[in-house]
Amino acid sequence: MRVALFIPCFVDQFCPQVATAMVTVLRRLKVDVYYPPEQTCCGQPAFNTGYWEEARALARRYCEVFADADAIVSPSGSCVAMVRNYYPELLNAGVAAPVPGASHRAAGTAATTPEWQRVCANTFEFSEFLVKKLGVTDVGARFPAKATYHDGCHALRELRLKEQPRQLLRRVRDLELVEMDKAETCCGFGGTFSVKFPIISCAMDDVKIASIQRTGAEYVVSADSSCLMQIDGYAKRRRLPIKTISLAEVLAAT
Amino acid sequence: MTASARQFIRAATAKAANPGHRAILENNIATYDTAVALGKTRYASWENARSVAAQIKWNAVNHLGLYLEQFERAVVKNGGRVFWAETAEDARCYIVELAQQRGVHKVVKSKSMVSEEIDLNAAFAAASIESVETDLGEFICQLRGEPPYHIVTPIMHLTKTDVAALFHEKFGTPLTATAKELAGVAREQLRRVFLSADMGVTGANFLVADTGMVALSTNEGNGRLSVSLPRIHVVVAGIEKVIPRLEDLAVLWPVLAQVGTGQTVTSYNTLVGGPRRDGETDGPVEFHVVLLDNGRTRLLADVEQRDALHCIRCGACLNACPVYKNIGGHAYGTTYQGPIGSVITPHLRDACEWSHLSYASSLCGACTGVCPVRIDIHHHLLHNRRNAVQRRFDNPFQRLAFKAWFWAMQDATRYRVASKLARLAMRSGLALPFLKPWTQCRDLPVPPARSFRDWWRREGRDGPPGRPNSSGAARPAGAPYQQHK
DSSP states (O other), X not given: OEEEEOOOHHHHHHOHHHHHHHHHHHHHTTOEEEOOTTOOOOSHHHHHHTOHHHHHHHHHHHXXXXXXXXXXXXXXXXXXXXXXXXXXXXXXXXXXOOBTTBOHHHHGGGGSOHHHHHHHHTEEEHXXXXXXXXXXXXXXXXXXXXXXXXXXXXXXXXXXXXXXXXXXXXXXXXXXXXXXXXXXXXXXXXXXXXXXXHHHHHHHHHHHHHHHHHHTOSEEEESOHHHHHHHHHHHHHTTOOOEEEEHHHHHHOO | OOHHHHHHHHHHHHXXXXXXXXXXXXXXXXXXXXXXXXXXXXXXXXHHHHHHHHHHHHHHHHTHHHHHHHHHHHHHHTTOEEEEESSHHHHHHHHHHHHHHTTOOEEEEOOOHHHHHTTHHHHHHHTTOEEEEOSHHHHHHHHHTOOOSSSSOTTTXXXXXXXXXXXXXXXXXXXXXXXXXXHHHHHHHHHHHHHHOSEEEEOOSEEETTTTEEEEEESSSHHHHHHHSSSEEEEEEEGGGEESOGGGHHHHHHHHHHHHTSOSSOSEEEEEXXXXXXXXXXXXXXXXXXXXXXXXXXXXXXXXXXXXXGOOOOOHHHHHOHHHHHHTTGGGOSSSOHHXXXXXXXXXXXXXXXXXXXXXXXXOOHHHHHOTTOOOHHHHHHHHHHHHHHTTOSOHHHHHHHHHHHHHHTSHHHHHHHHHHHHHHHHHTTTGGGGHHHHTTSOOOOOOSSOHHHHHHHTGGGOSTTOOOGGGGTSOTTOOOOOOO
């Protein structure tokens, strides 16, 4: 199986260590990985801001860059949700009438090509790939700390990944995993929302961080580095003793 | 930026920076959350109940004309009158003129968001007709001279102490009065009004097409007093409130109560079937139903977002929304607050003036997750954003920035060079003036000197020592990539 790495622009530029950690874990599990160098961005910033024409061109580009991969793995729930849940609608220019019981996201698939559909369906978030595709929960990691897990909204609600990251974390040696009361509450990042409405965004961050602090955890772990940048940025400004770390880095640690 | 957007940012910023306000909302919503979680355990499958509710509303909305006409025929047969109001103005005029013609001096109102939408109290006041809100929360809003804070819980932002202070000022009750005593004072005030009112105005939770009945749910019994004591009953409701059959209430009543308040069913569920008939001893002499469009047919014509008309105004999406929990209901400046309000307001009012609300969301999807009639709420916020850009309501600087960004993202070399320059600018501090919206309340990470793709090209491809990686070479470096035509 040839597994392509989809490294979102954000991770590529701001936190490459998250991507290298993912590579370390996959190689430890004897997975053949490669990085298609033509990849850039999935188009989510444009899509979420309303620039669908631009996003559509990048969606097509993504589907062609990754056309010959058996599977595509990415260390971001948000970007994978963009590809798997929103590309079908985006790649279908027409509008389909909603029918009861089915959202019109699904209705969009008719006009996309089978190759594109296959690429979208074969794109996986890292923890999802490990647990659902490889059937692995113990990746041989050791991380001696007390940590709590933050559910990124798109991993949780778009990809329905609640248990997979926790299953992986529970098998990490010397890691004490504690749940926070607001694990599913948004951290306030939301892409351009965080800079269009910074005060609302930071108020949401404040709520999140209070919940993290109540656990007494040293680390907050997440599958989405953008959430972690938001949490870390606010914690640092307030000089709060919270450390952020990506799920991939925890799983890479030995 | 539109005037409404400026007002929104000012009000939202003030509330978001007020932890006391947030604590009150958090406390009230925590009580709600507990009740809802308990309530769900009463369902064999809550997800199935949602699906059935969504299908009932889908059927109603997608055959709206059919069911509305059926409803009208049934109301007329029962002895009532139906008025089709295209605009808020039409609805206001009909109701106020009716009141004037019938010599009405005093009106009692049961809680109705549509009456807020058409600003009915102001119209009554302009015609020197006294109108009194009879829902306790709405009564308090009216005393304070402010609009409801929440679709279902109009005074979610107040504490018992706030209400005691208000009643002390208005009615001279002691500041130490208990909740029960305060409710007693309100009851005493309202009973007098009920007995002397000439007209009762209510909304409708559902309009039942096959029987021509109006379904009203209240927790205080003020709804049924408003419909049974005055001689005239006027219902004002949005056209999307119609449901096909009486038996649909078997699903919709409990579903509404479950997500609205966590109750099994609301305390008082009233079905109003028209005016007093021959031989009956009570009930109104006249029964009018005002069916309001006011932009709803625009939403109906939008195939993508038509399901926003499924909304039963339960308020669940507000209670789930992390933005609402921080900025509260008044900041929106709309009749319908929170996620559903941000979806429908650009359709009901002006699309350009209110497009900012669709951007005031982190798209976390909590709203969609709780909606009992399965409206794809956060997805519609994305649709609104796309529509705003297509109609060029967007800021020209933003448009230019995305054009430049898009140019860079279409090609890996451009992307690599542009991002390297951006990283350099950030590392040297040159980019800081552009990052102010981020840095005003958060620190920014210093980007690394080397990106992942640089690492991969130099050393990552071959893998760490002792760990062969055959695929790294499977696709030759620099293999041509076919540009999509």
